[in-house]
Amino acid sequence: MATLKFLSFLILQLFVVAKYCEGVEVGYYKKTCPNVEAIVKETTAHYISRAPTLAAPLLRMHFHDCFVRGCDGSVLLNSTKGKQAEKDAIPNQSLRGFQVIDAAKSALEKECPGTVSCSDILALVARDAVSLINGPTWPVPLGRRDGRVSILSEASKNLPTPFDNFTTLKTTFGFLGLNVKDLVVLSGGHTIGMSHCFSFSSRMYNFTGKGDMDPNMDINYINRLKIKCKPNDVTTIVEMDPGSFKSFDTDYYTMVAKRRGLFASDAALLSNSQTKDYVLSQLKPHASTFFKDFGESMMKMGKIGVLTGKAGEIRKHCAFRN
Ligand code: HEM
Ligand SMILES: *[C@@H]1O[C@H](CO)[C@@H](O)[C@H](O)[C@H]1NC(C)=O
Ligand SMILES: *[C@@H]1O[C@H](CO)[C@@H](O)[C@H](O)[C@H]1NC(C)=O
Ligand SMILES: *[C@@H]1O[C@H](CO)[C@@H](O)[C@H](O)[C@H]1NC(C)=O
Ligand SMILES: CC(=O)N[C@H]1CO[C@H](CO)[C@@H](O)[C@@H]1O
Numbered sequence: 313m314a315t316l317k318f319l320s321f322l323i324l325q326l327f328v329v330a331k332y333c334e335g336v337e338v339g340y341y342k343k344t345c346p347n348v349e350a351i352v353k354e355t356t357a358h359y360i361s362r363a364p365t366l367a368a369p370l371l372r373m374h375f376h377d378c379f380v381r382g383c384d385g386s387v388l389l390n391s392t393k394g395k396q397a398e399k400d401a402i403p404n405q406s407l408r409g410f411q412v413i414d415a416a417k418s419a420l421e422k423e424c425p426g427t428v429s430c431s432d433i434l435a436l437v438a439r440d441a442v443s444l445i446n447g448p449t450w451p452v453p454l455g456r457r458d459g460r461v462s463i464l465s466e467a468s469k470n471l472p473t474p475f476d477n478f479t480t481l482k483t484t485f486g487f488l489g490l491n492v493k494d495l496v497v498l499s500g501g502h503t504i505g506m507s508h509c510f511s512f513s514s515r516m517y518n519f520t521g522k523g524d525m526d527p528n529m530d531i532n533y534i535n536r537l538k539i540k541c542k543p544n545d546v547t548t549i550v551e552m553d554p555g556s557f558k559s560f561d562t563d564y565y566t567m568v569a570k571r572r573g574l575f576a577s578d579a580a581l582l583s584n585s586q587t588k589d590y591v592l593s594q595l596k597p598h599a600s601t602f603f604k605d606f607g608e609s610m611m612k613m614g615k616i617g618v619l620t621g622k623a624g625e626i627r628k629h630c631a632f633r634n
Contacts, residue, residue, distance in 0.1 A: 336618055340432075340454035345424035348454070352433060355416040356440040359409075364558045367441035368505030370409045374438035375501065375613065377431065379488065380470045382617020384459030384624060385431035387467075388413060390631040406508060406549075410631070412437055417630050430630035431456040435614050442606075445504065447560025450607030452614065457624035460633045474511045474575035478584045481577060488616050490609070496587040497609040500594075500602055502578060503564035504557055506549040509541030512574045517543045528579045530571040550574075562602050565594035 341348045359366055377387040388410065413433055420428045432454045443449040472484045485495045515526035516534050525534055540550055551557035552574050553564055564573075568591050573579045581587040594600045625634050 336453035336455040336615060336620065338451045338453050341424075341428060345420065345427045347423060348420065348428055348432075349436060349452075351419050351423060352416045352436040353440045355419055356412060356437050357444055359412045359415070360441055360444045364445055365506070366409050366412065367445045367560075368557075369407055370412060370441040371438045371501055372505065373407055373409060373413075374434050375498070376407065376467070376471060377434055378613050378616045379472075379484075380467050381459055381461065382619070383431050383435060383456055383614055384617065384619050385429060385434060385456075385627065385630065386459045386462040388430050388434065388630040389462040389633065391462075392632070406506075413630050421628070426626055426628065428454075428626070429456050429458045429624075430627050431458055431618070433630070439610070442560050445558060445560050448603035448607050450611055453611065455618075455620055457619040457621075458627045458630075459619060459624050472577060474507075474577050475514070476577045476580065478580040478587070481580060482584075488613075490612060490616075492584070492586050493590065493605070494609040494612060496581050496590045497602070497605040498613060499578060499581060500562075500564045500606060502574070503553050503562070504560055505552050506557065507552050507574055509537075509545040509548045509550065512537075512576070513541055513543065513545065515576060516541065526576065526579070528571060528576075528582070529573075533570075533572045562594050562597055562600045565591045565602070569595060 356370075373387055374383070377383050377385060380386060387407070413430065416433050416437060417428075417430060420433070432452075435452050435454070435456070439450060439452050470484075472481055476484070481495055482492055485491070490498070515529050516538055517523070517525075519526045525531070537550065541548055553567060556563050564578075567573055568578050568581055571579065571582070573581070581591055594602050628634055
């Protein structure tokens with residue numbers, strides 16, 4: 313009987329521990345680093361106020377982190393001893409803003425050494441960057457730990473590509489526990505930032521390999537983009553949401569609805585009735601639910617494959633494993 317009692321006690325304990333380790337929570341550093349959110353916000357504001365265009369790559373960095381191996385800070389790791397990391401993957405070539413993460417990390421190491429993970433810092437910086445350019449804000453559950461692995465090939469395999477159709481996007485997102493609504497909402501992140509011509513060039517010059525154009529893209533828009541983007545251009549970048557690429561707003565959906573989404577993956581949102589309905593429902597700024605939806609989907613994205621409890625580590629420097 314006593315053994316049985318002890319056993320059930322043990323099972324209960326295991327359950328509690330499992331539950332405790334299961335997830336991230338708002339206020340995780342309440343006792344161990346109470347100023348964490350203020351410090352990260354101050355650091356982010358310092359950079360964004362001087363260079364508002366940094367908000368876009370910082371948001372994208374968190375997205376890339378979460379889609380490859382979960383939100384474990386692996387996107388921040390530099391390659392070591394010639395072994396290439398996620399950072400070296402083609403979709404990562406345009407990632408920038410690592411200095412913001414490093415600055416927040418060193419401020420936090422002074423305040424509470426060895427306590428706050430780089431993956432948590434990235435999640436907070438992404439949120440603060442968006443809110444600092446007039447976007448929404450949302451609570452960020454914390455307690456992620458940092459992974460020790462970063463592999464180039466995994467980034468190429470797990471990240472969606474700008475050429476993906478709806479079915480492929482749905483599968484990629486679904487695999488990570490994100491649904492079709494999350495797909496259309498998070499794609500709204502393309503309301504800020506820049507893209508290289510090569511990410512959409514085939515839509516203008518060689519869509520099916522016959523020197524043709526994508527019939528799903530506005531011809532007037534194609535003609536305008538062709539002035540900036542010549543065939544095989546690998547260096548030029550263009551605004552994804554021309555005119556308001558530095559401000560987080562609902563314009564992305566206006567562009568997509570006009571068949572002016574830059575990527576085939578943006579245009580794909582019109583090829584499914586649920587995502588198309590969402591795009592159209594955001595066109596009236598007063599009736600838009602985008603800001604609220606974006607925060608909710610970001611919170612969901614931020615929980616993908618997190619390491620908690622004793623898994624992983626708290627890195628001392630975000631670019632290197634301890
Ligand atoms: C739906 C699948 C997605 C695809 C296929 C995709 C693809 C891309 C591509 C190809 C670029 C341009 C890179 C370049 O040429 O330099 C880009 C930029 C960007 N993406 Fe996405 N993306 C997706 C989802 C997301 C999500 C979920 C977010 C964040 C919530 C996001 C945020 C951004 C931002 C902010 C930029 C601009 C970066 C800058 O200005 O440096 N994207 N994306
Ligand atoms: C990590 O790599 C980036 C880009 O490859 C480089 O700019 C940076 O200096 C490296 N960081 C450190 C601490 O070596
Ligand atoms: C979507 O793309 C995948 C992979 O390229 C392809 O196999 C599939 O047939 C495409 N689906 C549609 C509906 O075009
Ligand atoms: C278009 O693509 C096809 C097939 O990939 C290729 O053979 C052709 O040279 C390309 N044409 C141009 C103008 O780039
Ligand atoms: C920011 C960053 O690390 N970018 C790297 C992306 O990959 C190329 C090589 O493919 C590197 O040269 C960049 O440094």
